[in-house]
């Protein structure tokens with residue numbers, strides 16, 4: 001019986017679970033964290049709040065589980081950065097969240113290197129990734145201390161080590177995808193050449209030990225949250241794909257041992273490093289999903305995400321939403337794009353707005369899914385889905401309808417921590433394969449497309465035109 005504490009430090013909250021290889025998930029604790037949205041596209045978090053949430057949720061889960069834990073695993077937001085003092089661990093800046101777009105100026109200045117950066121990193125020169133944010137932070141906030149992604153800081157607090165995992169490093173724009181190592185030339189371009197960068201570790205590596213959750217325990221299973229969900233959903237073979245519907249939606253497809261460069265405007269990253277191998281994935285992003293629902297809540301149109309299905313209209317009556325509340329990612333890469341809702345009349349009710357937002361999210365995921373299929377050389381046959389918003393039948397049905405794909409709902413609300421836990425299990429026992437650590441799963445629900453192909457195609461065409469209009473409206477170049 002081996003119990004693992006797996007912590008998912010996400011944008012809107014931190015979830016800690018204790019998962020046992022015999023009894024499954026035996027304890028869950030969650031802490032909300034609140035990003036601050038600033039004018040000009042800034043999105044920040046209080047680092048103390050992040051650390052407190054990790055410690056509080058982790059300790060509560062361990063205490064509820066009431067049994068010793070063999071390892072602590074940590075999934076992180078991927079591209080969120082902060083400056084901190086390496087001796088004391090004290091934060092020297094707010095955490096600059098992945099949704100923050102203020103590093104756009106940094107990217108614009110490096111435009112002439114855009115192609116070379118894309119070739120070497122598999123990413124697109126966009127403020128979403130961590131290096132532009134690190135450079136922006138250095139220029140505007142502080143030159144003191146080290147500047148890293150949040151995982152490095154959290155793990156330093158737990159273990160005293162200075163590390164990040166290969167998947168997180170691959171989200172930076174200063175990481176060479178083929179050699180899976182930091183790239184000095186790229187770091188120079190971002191004026192980060194003098195920075196002390198963390199040691200890159202594998203997902204199945206024990207990086208140190210912590211006493212933060214009781215007795216001394218190894219820390220292993222470091223990974224980006226999206227990649228962790230890819231592991232949990234057993235997307236272990238080339239060509240398998242999942243979409244997580246959280247703060248944003250992230251569709252990732254495993255491309256195996258080959259870092260396939262997207263010809264379709266998607267990004268390529270390390271999926272995970274384990275058993276001495278580096279696996280890669282291609283991914284597309286919808287920046288605002290739960291954030292878009294939160295916006296509906298803030299306007300008083302819905303009370304909570306659980307209201308969506310009760311309030312949604314059956315037909316949108318021509319109301320169309322492009323939910324680009326924090327710019328548009330793949331394949332538009334338009335950080336300045338803003339959301340639009342069109343087609344409203346005096347007969348438009350909040351139910352239509354709710355449906356339009358849900359359809360807008362599903363349409364954006366659909367465009368990404370189609371491009372993933374292009375990069376894989378064959379269309380996706382089905383879509384595995386996890387994340388809090390898979391609870392909305394209206395969203396999932398819209399997804400199946402618009403994408404014309406069956407959507408398989410992952411049966412567990414904790415895909416991300418489960419993926420990190422699987423890697424930690426492999427770290428504790430290298431004789432276990434990742435496949436064995438993950439196990440099989442059956443969808444709780446399968447949403448089959450109900451729309452005709454023609455209707456889906458017509459909707460996609462209209463929506464894509466609206467998205468392109470949003471993307472070009474924000475383009476001042």
Ligand SMILES: O=P(O)(O)OC[C@H](O)CO
Nearest residue numbers: 010011077078246247248
């Ligand atoms: O915090 P989440 O779960 O919305 O995920 C954040 C993403 O990984 C950002 O790239």
